[in-house]
Amino acid sequence: MIIPRGFRFSAINAGVKSPEVRRTDMGLVFCEGQAVLSGVFTRNLVKAAPVVVGQELVGRGKTRAILANAGNANACTGDQGIHDARFLMETAARELGVRSDEVVPLSTGVIGVGLPVDRMASRIPALVSALGNDPEVFARSIMTTDTFPKVVSRAVGNAAVLGVAKGAGMIAPDMATTLAVVLTDAIIAKQDLDNIINKSIERTFNAITIDGDMSTNDTLLAVSSNQVAENINEVEKGIAEVIRDLALLLVRDGEGATKFVTITVAGASDDRDAKKAAMSVANSLLVKTALFGADPNWGRILAAVGYSGILFSPEDITISISGHRVVERGMESEGFSENALHALLKEREIGIDIRIGGGPGTFTVYTSDLSYDYVKINSEYRT
């Protein structure tokens, strides 16, 4: 793994959800010098306290540390939630010898319950002492229903880009959240980093869906330690690739997922329409359950495009599944074989290609199927 210069990592058990929890559930990324900060946040109107605080810090664009926790989202906690987030930022800042408005909070977990700030604060000295060179310890500390830690990295000339994320699956049995942190040592201006992030998420984090639910806590932070001069286009490419890889890892580890499904819509009036149609198919419960069951039921795909809200002529539509032509001019293709399609649907990787006309719009969405395990993970009463 290639690790960008200027960052250190640690994690610790802080008993965030309850004192009995034994896993690491509080993590720290420390920037040795002043770093550039960028980020994007959930568009949910109901925003967790760390999102409200984080947006303010990203606006200023400078950071020295990221303080993260799993087990409690600090969401729907009102003024107390903001106060709690700031208290932990101050505690960490004091311990690290930085300013408290240079510490960015990240939280994921149960909604509506206050953070156990005293227990957490008491562990911060040990968290700071534990700082080292392994980003995976940080990645593990923010995991929830994730089945593996998500860390990816890329060299960009002499610079490096590293990405860490936690699952787009729901936090069993609490709340869906994606948290992601992208670190680089390439020299970059705040404005450039903002632009790269905003551009990169459009066809990556904003193109994945597990179940259509949007969290109160979704956050992607990008931080540069500004140490290595590299070609900005190469840096952009590196960051974009790391973000894309993280997004795809989230889908691969979607809750209860047995399939990795790539849905491309082409020939739409514009990209926006293409995305609307692709998302409609990706979020259709009928499509997702058919994929889980390897049911060659292409009518469900066609119907989901039909109710997506975009305009098209059904008689122009063409659908291929994993290379097998299924629908031609809105009807079952002549070469369609139910057995062939059934066999293709039993694979773990499935591609759905939908052409809806002659327009220039195209978009690819990544999703998973809907299995018994999804229902199990998300229906069990919290214990």
Added chain:
Amino acid sequence: MIIPRGFRFSAINAGVKSPEVRRTDMGLVFCEGQAVLSGVFTRNLVKAAPVVVGQELVGRGKTRAILANAGNANACTGDQGIHDARFLMETAARELGVRSDEVVPLSTGVIGVGLPVDRMASRIPALVSALGNDPEVFARSIMTTDTFPKVVSRAVGNAAVLGVAKGAGMIAPDMATTLAVVLTDAIIAKQDLDNIINKSIERTFNAITIDGDMSTNDTLLAVSSNQVAENINEVEKGIAEVIRDLALLLVRDGEGATKFVTITVAGASDDRDAKKAAMSVANSLLVKTALFGADPNWGRILAAVGYSGILFSPEDITISISGHRVVERGMESEGFSENALHALLKEREIGIDIRIGGGPGTFTVYTSDLSYDYVKINSEYRT
């Protein structure tokens, strides 16, 4: 059961899905005289052949018969599908001694497969001979994954209103479709019937959701035999009640449903916003799985309102579940008891009341939970 004058009913086995099927799968409603016809159809851009034909007939507003089948939706079947629908209409018309454009087709079942028109046509004489006074035989012939036939009726003075429908659950393992037929003998003009239907569905059929998927075949027909003079306001009320009862029966019999959930949003800027928020909660997989598991996870409800796309202040929101105050001013209510809520969620009937501000907008949506059985019904490979 009160049956409006001027209608007769029958059903027969026509082996629509395959010659081996033994259940009744073709049904007929015969109007003894010229009847007034109204109807509403799926807004899916991909429309089945009977929808295309039916819309034309409803435009003319006259009918003598409804010819329905389960087992095959006659959808995505191109010009041949239209041709097949017309062929069956002509066959029935000849047998009934009416005009072919007075026979309205209704289909539900698998998509993309041509109707077995010869087999179906050969059974039409027997279907006509079987005409009698029991609407339930017709209701049974259009059932799919329904676990019970859906027939409701109401007296309106000397007149009557009768409603028949099939499930909003998906046709295992094919396509979701709602078909509904409302019959009355009250004297009514076409325009009035159109208005009543359009008004009635807004807070009934358009206020229910099982899984958010919209069929290629959804159809509600309203027919009057025009025999009994009654107060138009009373007639409207009777029709509205029958339509509402049918809609609620569909939710009660939703695929795999273990709960009947009534979600009311109040205090929105307008009814449209209230509906958007209520539908967002009703279609959230996280909410639906939590309801299935009786998980008192109110954060999922709040989050689903937050991403519904309407504007509101999260700190104004109040949520009660089955009468228990859960959220107050966007935070956990002081009197909230997780145990009390868990007990309430174990009930089969659940009410979710959400107040999002001081506006006049209000809307109630009816839905079910998401269970293992839903996944089972919709994931199994067609056999």
